[in-house]
Amino acid sequence: MIAKLEKVSKxxxxxxQTLIALQPTDLEVREGELMLIIGPSGSGKTTLLSLLGCxxxxxxGKLWVDGNFVNEMGQKQLSALRLNTIGFIFQNFNLLAPxxxxxxxxxxxxxxxxxKKSSLVKVEQALTLVGMLDRKNNLPKQLSGGQQQRIAIxxxxxxxxxxxxxxxxxxxxxxxxxxxxxxELRSLAERGKAVAVVTHDPRLKEYAHRIIEVNNGVVTETxxxxx
Amino acid sequence: MSVFLIGQQSGIFMFLTNSMAALVKNNQSYIWVVDDxxxxxxxxGSIDIRIGTELxxxxxxxxxxxxxxxxxxxxFRNGTSAGLxxxxxxxxxxxxxxxxxxxxxxxxxxRDGAIITxxxxxxxxxxxxxxxxxxxxxxxxxxAGLTKGVDAFGGIYAFTTxxxxxxxxxxxxxxASAFLVQLNxxxxxxxxIRTINNHYFGVHAWSGxxxxxxxxxxxxxxxxxxxxxxxxxVFALIIGFVIxxxxxxxxxxxxxxxxxxxxxxxxxxxxxxxxxxxxxxIIACSGFVIGTIVTEIFRKGIATTGTIFSYPLWMRFAFLxxxxxxxxxxxxxxxxxxxxxxxxxVFRS
Numbered sequence: 001m002i003a004k005l006e007k008v009s010k011x012x013x014x015x016x017q018t019l020i021a022l023q024p025t026d027l028e029v030r031e032g033e034l035m036l037i038i039g040p041s042g043s044g045k046t047t048l049l050s051l052l053g054c055x056x057x058x059x060x061g062k063l064w065v066d067g068n069f070v071n072e073m074g075q076k077q078l079s080a081l082r083l084n085t086i087g088f089i090f091q092n093f094n095l096l097a098p099x100x101x102x103x104x105x106x107x108x109x110x111x112x113x114x115x116k117k118s119s120l121v122k123v124e125q126a127l128t129l130v131g132m133l134d135r136k137n138n139l140p141k142q143l144s145g146g147q148q149q150r151i152a153i154x155x156x157x158x159x160x161x162x163x164x165x166x167x168x169x170x171x172x173x174x175x176x177x178x179x180x181x182x183x184e185l186r187s188l189a190e191r192g193k194a195v196a197v198v199t200h201d202p203r204l205k206e207y208a209h210r211i212i213e214v215n216n217g218v219v220t221e222t223x224x225x226x227x
Numbered sequence: 228m229s230v231f232l233i234g235q236q237s238g239i240f241m242f243l244t245n246s247m248a249a250l251v252k253n254n255q256s257y258i259w260v261v262d263d264x265x266x267x268x269x270x271x272g273s274i275d276i277r278i279g280t281e282l283x284x285x286x287x288x289x290x291x292x293x294x295x296x297x298x299x300x301x302x303f304r305n306g307t308s309a310g311l312x313x314x315x316x317x318x319x320x321x322x323x324x325x326x327x328x329x330x331x332x333x334x335x336x337x338r339d340g341a342i343i344t345x346x347x348x349x350x351x352x353x354x355x356x357x358x359x360x361x362x363x364x365x366x367x368x369x370x371a372g373l374t375k376g377v378d379a380f381g382g383i384y385a386f387t388t389x390x391x392x393x394x395x396x397x398x399x400x401x402x403a404s405a406f407l408v409q410l411n412x413x414x415x416x417x418x419x420i421r422t423i424n425n426h427y428f429g430v431h432a433w434s435g436x437x438x439x440x441x442x443x444x445x446x447x448x449x450x451x452x453x454x455x456x457x458x459x460x461v462f463a464l465i466i467g468f469v470i471x472x473x474x475x476x477x478x479x480x481x482x483x484x485x486x487x488x489x490x491x492x493x494x495x496x497x498x499x500x501x502x503x504x505x506x507x508x509i510i511a512c513s514g515f516v517i518g519t520i521v522t523e524i525f526r527k528g529i530a531t532t533g534t535i536f537s538y539p540l541w542m543r544f545a546f547l548x549x550x551x552x553x554x555x556x557x558x559x560x561x562x563x564x565x566x567x568x569x570x571x572x573v574f575r576s
Contacts, residue, residue, distance in 0.1 A: 046574045049574060050571045050574050053491070053571075053574075055490075055491055055569070055570040055571035055573070055574070056569070056571040075495075075496065076495055076496075079490070079493050079494065079495045079496075080493065080495075082491065082492065082493040082570075083492065083493025083494075084493070088488075088491055088492055088573075090488070090573065090574070092484075094484060094485075094487075094488040094491075094573060096485050096488065096489075097482075097485065107489070107492070108492055108493060111489075111492070111493050111494050111498065112493075155492075167574050
């Protein structure tokens with residue numbers, strides 16, 4: 001188990017009002033499975049993903065990621081936890097526009113302080129894994145949506161994270177690119193990573209090992225194909 | 228722009244402060260004995276010539292050279308006229324000037340009616356050519372030689388012998404404006420200054436550097452020059468601060484998604500702070516280089532009109548330091564914005 005939520009809830013204050021984005025939730029995220037988080041817009045999917053990604057603190061409850069008790073960790077420790085344990089794949093890829101594909105993938109290793117020579121070897125391996133080595137010198141704007149998402153996957157994988165979090169990773173992709181990206185994510189899960197994917201897209205269900213449905217901040221249903 | 232404005236204003240200010248005390252600054256090795264009301268070499272009062280004779284008898288004094296300064300009116304062949312500050316010096320010692328000779332030698336002052344003017348003042352002196360005759364207070368003189376870049380504060384210097392200066396300015400022969408005291412080599416300057424100040428009524432002795440400093444202080448204190456230049460420099464600093472601040476802030480806002488992504492994937496606030504500071508320092512260094520080049524072009528351009536100044540090395544370092552400080556403070560808004568950015572925002576964009 002890479003992450004555990006115990007009665008975790010999240011509330012946001014908007015002016016005088018308090019919006020409960022996630023009701024108290026118990027959840028475990030396990031290695032070796034691709035977990036799909038589905039639900040309508042504003043249901044709390046992204047809040048759940050943000051909690052798993054340690055980019056926000058829970059309002060109530062307890063959250064552990066990779067054995068670390070997140071509630072009590074400082075910003076600096078959380079940055080280190082995200083860097084070393086979690087790989088992020090975003091809906092809009094979020095590649096750094098001035099950097100080419102290779103430099104984008106290199107960035108997390110630079111943040112970790114790895115030496116450039118060994119980092120470049122890892123970058124080449126990650127780009128090879130997603131079939132983008134030949135486009136390593138291209139800037140993001142010179143790549144299609146599918147290609148950019150593969151670069152983003154390479155960036156998420158280059159640090160060999162235990163947990164991969166994807167926010168609508170196929171929203172901007174056509175059918176063929178969707179298949180390539182989801183096959184890659186499924187294969188990562190089968191190689192022992194924990195993969196959590198937030199989506200609206202019902203076509204992704206066929207790639208999931210497990211499906212979590214979120215409605216009005218409540219995790220209402222869990223489909224676990226493995227069981 | 229800030230570097231240029233600060234450089235330009237500092238340069239002109241330096242030029243003005245240099246010219247404020249140009250007469251004494253170029254004769255620093257003498258003790259200056261002037262009337263005891265004067266703290267400004269541009270406004271010397273009259274002192275009795277006999278004091279010079281008495282000073283000569285002081286222990287350690289090698290020579291005493293009288294000097295007169297007088298405001299006179301000059302009229303030129305093309306019909307124009309101009310005010311001059313006439314400086315009369317004792318020859319052949321030439322204590323008090325002229326200096327920075329450009330054309331001719333100081334000794335031309337031996338010739339009857341000889342006046343030395345400055346190369347850059349030719350236009351202001353009715354396009355006066357070397358050798359050309361003109362009138363001072365209705366008496367004929369001629370332009371015997373030229374200095375280059377010898378500027379009076381708000382006026383025009385012309386040099387001649389002390390006798391001719393008295394004649395042209397209708398001054399009494401028993402009066403001088405100052406005495407320049409030259410000491411024997413082994414004599415302590417402060418001892419002589421102390422003796423003069425303790426024993427002579429109506430005069431005050433200054434070392435060259437002291438009178439220079441006092442003159443500049445007096446002029447600055449009694450005019451709005453320091454305030455005026457200071458205000459422009461402060462505004463230049465504010466402009467630089469605002470420009471760099473806005474540039475960095477808007478560049479951060481433009482790339483807010485990138486910074487959010489960096490924070491989400493694990494970049495610490497200190498990493499991002501260093502990133503923005505590096506950008507600020509690059510902007511500062513580029514600005515400094517461009518500003519310095521533009522200032523240098525300005526300096527060379529204005530030198531052709533006689534406004535000559537140069538920046539000492541410490542001042543160039545000060546400009547660089549000021550630029551870096553402006554950039555540092557300008558970047559604080561951007562850094563504050565990014566540090567307050569939640570990494571979770573990246574999922575909501």
